[in-house]
Amino acid sequence: MSNHAILEVKNLKVNFDVSSEGDMPWTKAKKLQAVNDISFSLNAGETLGIVGESGCGKSTLARAIVKMVPAESGEVVWLGNDLLGLSNAETRPYRKQIQMIFQDPLASLNPRMNIGEIIAEPLRTHYPKTPESDIQARVSDVMSKVGLLDNLMNRYPHEFSGGQCQRIGIARALILKPKLIICDEPVSALDVSIQAQVVNLLMDLQEEMDLALIFIAHDLSVVKHISTKIMVLYLGNMVELANSEDIYKSPSHPYTQALISAVPIPDPSVEKNKNLIMIEGDLPSPINPPSGCVFRTRCQKAQDICSQDKPEFKEVSSNHEVACHFND
Amino acid sequence: MSLLDVKNLKVEFVTADGIVNAVNNVNFSIEEGEILAIVGESGSGKSQTVFAMTGLLDHNGSATGSVKFEGEEILNISNQKLNQIRAEKIAMIFQDPMTSLNPYVRVSEQMTEVLIHHQGISKLDALKQSITMLDAVRIPDANNRIRMYPHEFSGGMRQRVMIAMSLLCRPKLLIADEPTTALDVTVQAQIMQLLADLQKDFGMSIILITHDLGVVAGNSDDMLVMYGGEIMEIGKTETIYSTPTHPYTQGLMSAVPRLDDSEERLITIPGNPPNMMKAPQGCSFSPRCKYAIDTCNIDSPILSKVSNNDHFRACHVSKEKIL
Numbered sequence: 001m002s003n004h005a006i007l008e009v010k011n012l013k014v015n016f017d018v019s020s021e022g023d024m025p026w027t028k029a030k031k032l033q034a035v036n037d038i039s040f041s042l043n044a045g046e047t048l049g050i051v052g053e054s055g056c057g058k059s060t061l062a063r064a065i066v067k068m069v070p071a072e073s074g075e076v077v078w079l080g081n082d083l084l085g086l087s088n089a090e091t092r093p094y095r096k097q098i099q100m101i102f103q104d105p106l107a108s109l110n111p112r113m114n115i116g117e118i119i120a121e122p123l124r125t126h127y128p129k130t131p132e133s134d135i136q137a138r139v140s141d142v143m144s145k146v147g148l149l150d151n152l153m154n155r156y157p158h159e160f161s162g163g164q165c166q167r168i169g170i171a172r173a174l175i176l177k178p179k180l181i182i183c184d185e186p187v188s189a190l191d192v193s194i195q196a197q198v199v200n201l202l203m204d205l206q207e208e209m210d211l212a213l214i215f216i217a218h219d220l221s222v223v224k225h226i227s228t229k230i231m232v233l234y235l236g237n238m239v240e241l242a243n244s245e246d247i248y249k250s251p252s253h254p255y256t257q258a259l260i261s262a263v264p265i266p267d268p269s270v271e272k273n274k275n276l277i278m279i280e281g282d283l284p285s286p287i288n289p290p291s292g293c294v295f296r297t298r299c300q301k302a303q304d305i306c307s308q309d310k311p312e313f314k315e316v317s318s319n320h321e322v323a324c325h326f327n328d
Numbered sequence: 329m330s331l332l333d334v335k336n337l338k339v340e341f342v343t344a345d346g347i348v349n350a351v352n353n354v355n356f357s358i359e360e361g362e363i364l365a366i367v368g369e370s371g372s373g374k375s376q377t378v379f380a381m382t383g384l385l386d387h388n389g390s391a392t393g394s395v396k397f398e399g400e401e402i403l404n405i406s407n408q409k410l411n412q413i414r415a416e417k418i419a420m421i422f423q424d425p426m427t428s429l430n431p432y433v434r435v436s437e438q439m440t441e442v443l444i445h446h447q448g449i450s451k452l453d454a455l456k457q458s459i460t461m462l463d464a465v466r467i468p469d470a471n472n473r474i475r476m477y478p479h480e481f482s483g484g485m486r487q488r489v490m491i492a493m494s495l496l497c498r499p500k501l502l503i504a505d506e507p508t509t510a511l512d513v514t515v516q517a518q519i520m521q522l523l524a525d526l527q528k529d530f531g532m533s534i535i536l537i538t539h540d541l542g543v544v545a546g547n548s549d550d551m552l553v554m555y556g557g558e559i560m561e562i563g564k565t566e567t568i569y570s571t572p573t574h575p576y577t578q579g580l581m582s583a584v585p586r587l588d589d590s591e592e593r594l595i596t597i598p599g600n601p602p603n604m605m606k607a608p609q610g611c612s613f614s615p616r617c618k619y620a621i622d623t624c625n626i627d628s629p630i631l632s633k634v635s636n637n638d639h640f641r642a643c644h645v646s647k648e649k650i651l
Contacts, residue, residue: 053512053513053514053515054512161601163600164600191370191539192369192539192541192583192584193369193579193583193596193597193601194600196583196584196585196594196595196596196597197596197598199594200593200594200596203593218513220513220587221542221584221585221587224585224590225585225590225591225594245590248587248588258514260587262513262514262516262517263513263542263587264513264517264520264540264542264543264545264546265542265546265586265587265588266541266542266544266545266569266584266586267545267569267586268546268569269566269569270545270588271542271545272546276517276521278514278517278518278521279514280518282484282485282515283482
């Protein structure tokens with residue numbers, strides 16, 4: 001499997017310095033572990049879904065992969081090169097192979113640039129010598145790919161609806177013909193009927209261009225629909241990683257089980273007879289996370305061992321890894 | 329007599345670019361102890377419908393029609409009279425609890441204010457009742473936490489505070505406008521469970537506004553589907569889920585991926601929701617409808633009975649063609 005992996009993340013850690021209100025200037029800042037010891041690999045044409053509650057480090061993980069936030073330690077191996085060890089100038093050639101799509105479609109487009117300029121900008125940045133006629137041809141080509149008419153090229157972002165803006169964002173990511181697109185909550189701000197259009201578009205493009213996707217969302221049903229494998233994060237830690245069917249059919253970690261049972265199913269007969277696993281309380285503070293297993297403060301199965309030892313991330317069946325002391 | 333009876337409700341906004349018809353001819357009623365869900369995409373008029381009922385429309389909005397609460401007209405009555413009905417009989421909770429609570433004032437103060445103002449009881453009694461109510465919404469250590477400020481609570485806890493506050497005067501009707509949209513799924517499950525329990529304990533009716541079809545399925549008796557300011561379909565939740573008879577309802581149901589199902593491809597509704605400034609003639613859904621016939625672009629369909637158990641739909645195309 002790892003032979004064909006285009007992206008391998010090994011033991012990635014991201015820390016933020018936080019100083020709380022009322023701290024004196026000389027008080028040492030506290031460390032917040034946003035992403036803790038995350039490893040996975042991704043093949044061409046595959047989709048990795050990342051799910052978890054807000055504040056679990058989904059977006060930080062995505063940003064650390066493209067070096068938008070500095071990592072504390074670990075490796076991000078992209079086609080055999082560790083990106084974290086490279087300087088900014090050395091990273092640049094790889095940047096065009098990894099692109100991103102963001103949550104708020106309107107906020108991620110510059111309101112003063114027209115659509116043609118927005119979509120062409122990555123091309124002008126990475127290939128400054130491209131002749132103007134080529135740029136125009138590439139822009140209209142990629143616009144038709146995402147279902148936008150190319151006579152819209154001279155319009156500005158505010159003239160478009162949310163779903164169309166997201167298509168523009170996708171077109172901008174596609175123009176460099178990337179190998180990997182990181183989608184950070186790409187459909188969360190969209191209405192149900194538009195969300196389905198964008199999800200279908202992403203899946204079509206993936207097949208057509210053999211794209212790898214990292215798909216971050218808090219909506220588990222959408223993630224399961226689009227992903228080949230799913231990673232569940234809790235408080236910056238990986239708790240489970242498996243194929244998307246396996247994770248739904250046989251979730252092993254108590255947190256994944258609760259998360260799946262909390263997702264409402266649009267069918268009254270299923271929903272009213274559902275066995276809901278409630279997790280009480282709120283997410284603990286990431287500034288001083290619980291000792292041992294991070295989930296133990298809200299876990300029904302928690303025993304003494306959970307507060308002492310951090311559970312190892314180990315395989316329970318093929319391609320299904322879990323971090324829990326009681327996963328058998 | 330129904331608890332709430334809405335007839336021919338219309339809401340208009342006057343804007344610099346023209347008149348926006350946000351809600352068009354909406355009719356529905358709620359019985360005591362019933363949970364009605366209003367479902368629709370953004371801009372479908374679901375929030376404006378309840379804002380009009382409770383006199384919360386923006387200054388450029390106006391409502392016509394009739395809204396009767398316990399037999400009495402409450403649409404466009406004086407603020408003084410409305411203030412009595414709001415909180416005492418009809419309470420409301422909103423999507424974002426942080427913007428609904430005053431960040432400068434302790435929760436205790438914000439809660440007791442309601443009771444002192446509406447029921448004229450002493451501060452001490454009001455505080456006792458407030459603590460009991462925080463207990464009822466399962467906020468741990470309510471005795472101490474009531475003295476905290478809103479920012480000291482997490483999102484889910486804040487929504488619990490809002491719920492507790494809205495229930496202080498034991499309203500007959502609770503309007504919940506996207507109460508869990510800003511929350512994580514695990515917290516959403518807690519809040520919806522809490523609302524269901526409180527509904528049983530207090531015997532109130534609930535109008536639940538949401539765009540999440542999953543939340544509707546588990547938590548409502550009746551549902552109402554809105555699109556472009558109009559009601560598309562209304563009926564028992566179970567009936568609508570098992571046999572959606574309106575093309576828009578069908579479209580919505582097939583557009584959501586299901587966790588317990590693995591479909592290869594989502595079925596989408598083509599196009600975008602209508603611009604309410606220049607709403608299409610005839611049925612507002614006709615430009616996106618795959619069943620549309622010529623009449624759909626000319627005449628607005630009226631709500632008509634599908635079967636005898638209170639199931640209505642607004643569509644020109646016969647039911648048999650759609651099912």
